[in-house]
Amino acid sequence: MSLLNRVVLVVDDDPDICWALDHLLGGLGARCIRALDCQGALQAARLNRPALVLLDAKLPDMDGLVVARQIRCAAPGIPILMVSGYFYKDDPAIQAALEQGLICGFVEKPFSHTAIIAAMETALCPQKTGLTGFPRGTGPGIAERSPL
């Protein structure tokens, strides 16, 4: 599924990361909304019903994985892609979050634009992998593992 005209919520406390993702998404025709912390993220998720959330693992007020859980509750059904330098791809915490279906993918910082675009598209188009939704223990997984 194309990112064209889709609303993507970027949650990162670093404005420069937001700047980079904003430009990347803009180039793909998507609309980027930014949140710098957990409160902003929850509010934006509820109000704007984004198609996808790009979530950092460390926010000033809360851990990324906790934020993911809260977004799940506040606005169920929105796929969440974790974009972080705090974890590594085989990190047990990430593996557990993927298995629980808390996040639908993980992109390690620094990322290649190709890899993150692929991960976003996979997240938006789970059918491509022959799956519907993100049941427990399945999910598109890590960007590098599920290239287009």
Place this chain on the structure above:
Amino acid sequence: MQGAFQAAQAASGLFEESPLPIWIYDPRTLAFLAVNEAAVALYGYSREDFLAMTVGQLCLATDRAAHCAAVGRPPAPVERRETWRQVRKDGAVIYVEAARSTVMVGGKSACLVIASDISEGKRFELLYRSLLDAIPSSVLLLDEDLRVVSANRNFLTKSRQSAAQTTGKRLTEVFPEVIIAEMGLEGQVRNVFRNNQATQGQRLTYRTPGVPIRVYYYSLVPVSWGARVDHVLFLMDDVTEQMQMSEEIRQMERHLASVVESASDIVLSTDIKGNIFTWNKAAQKASGYSFEEVRGRPFFQYCGEAGVRKFFSRKSSLESSGMTEGNLKTKEGNHRSVSWVLSQMTNDAGQAVGFVIVGRDLTERRKLEMQIQESQKLASLGVMARGIAHEIRTPLTIASSAAQFLAEENLAPEFHRECAEKVYSGIRKASTIIENLLRFAHPTTNQNKTPVDLPHVVKGALSIVGNQARVQNIEVRTHLPAESCQILGVAGLLEQVFINLFLNAMNAMPNGGTLDVSAERHGGDLLVRVTDTGEGISPEDLDRIFDPFYTKALSGKGTGLGLSICHSIVVQHQGSISVESQSGKGSTFTVKLPPLSPAEKVKR
């Protein structure tokens, strides 16, 4: 006849009027035949009493048999005086010196006894004997023929001889000839007779058969009348026990000396002014100076530390011992790091007579401490790894992303410029973080203390752990003085102290919180307080918190060395570290350090 009668009359007059007691007895029956007035006066018996008695009855019952046998024998042809012990009618014991001779009475031979009361003199003699027997020395009285005139009880006991075996015997018969020959005893005794001068004490080892060896000190003392020496006293003191005791004392002294000599610590002593009095092998080895080179010199010539000087100068202080870390100047002109323990030596009266100084060479310990500090640093880096990764990866991500935009074609010039700027600033940020880390991880080789600005060190430490604080959602609040607060120290080590304290505080706040860091002057000291809003420390843990390897952190999160290293580094800086904590509310660690003294500021 007339002449004979007159002579008899005269003799009778002499007999009666003699001031000496005289009596005549029958040697066969021992019955008294006649007594004079003086005898009556001496013994207290009347003439009638006497004439009804035998001479044996004047004796003590115990002496009677021997006495009767002796007086039953005819007198010696040459007059010989005998000493008798006798009893008066009132029971008093007296000593008499008696001369016996044979007289004819009524055609029969009889014994005439002229006695003289020598009780007075005898008492002195007895006193003399009992004195001689009482003294714990062996005493022999020798005459000019080198015969033993008398031997006291001590001598008889020690030599296991009887009075009969010694009295009247020559010196050679009393002592083994080997000893007499070896000591030249006879010659010495003769010299004393000749010179009338006592000899100095000399040692004599004497072994009576069957008795362990004894050691004596003996001297020969002349007993003289005017210029003539009658007798020589041979005085012997048994000093075997004293010899053994002094041998034991010598052994103990040798043992103590070897303890001090063999100690691996520097052990030295000084007089009350601090001048070196003893100096053991370890001191020699550590300093390169031999004892001869340092003897009598002031100790602080070799240890220029102020702490040691101070200790010597406050002689009147109540404190009798002190501890300080300092240096030992070596002969090659280097300094060795030494921890000194100084104690006052006092005499039995409690007066200070000097100092005992024990020094432990810290060179090895410092090396080990440095290794531990290094490994602990690596452990801290492990704890910080996630924070470091996150912090470095963020600017790298921006740079990486911007670089990827730059690779695209037809970029707007404005965006192109913006991307280049982001690449540059991202790399710069990452580089700064790495630089801080390098500074921390770099081995601290320079352990020399220099003036260090304490708030600056605290800020440096904060910049290293800042990343970790951010990822743990910890707010850092600082209250650091604007003006410089200098101390004498090793910046790298002090930074490690604060990093450890900050990480420790942050560990206590896994769910975020506030880290308060303040520095201030308080009294004469500089205080740095590190306060967290974490879980706090239980009272039982508080006591052990500075012990090495004591940790409450989950495995992999801490080595348990951090706080013990903080403690050791702070002590090395003559400071102290303390902790207060309230369970559930948080803890405050306070580091107290002495500021740079004005004198040291000038010196540097």
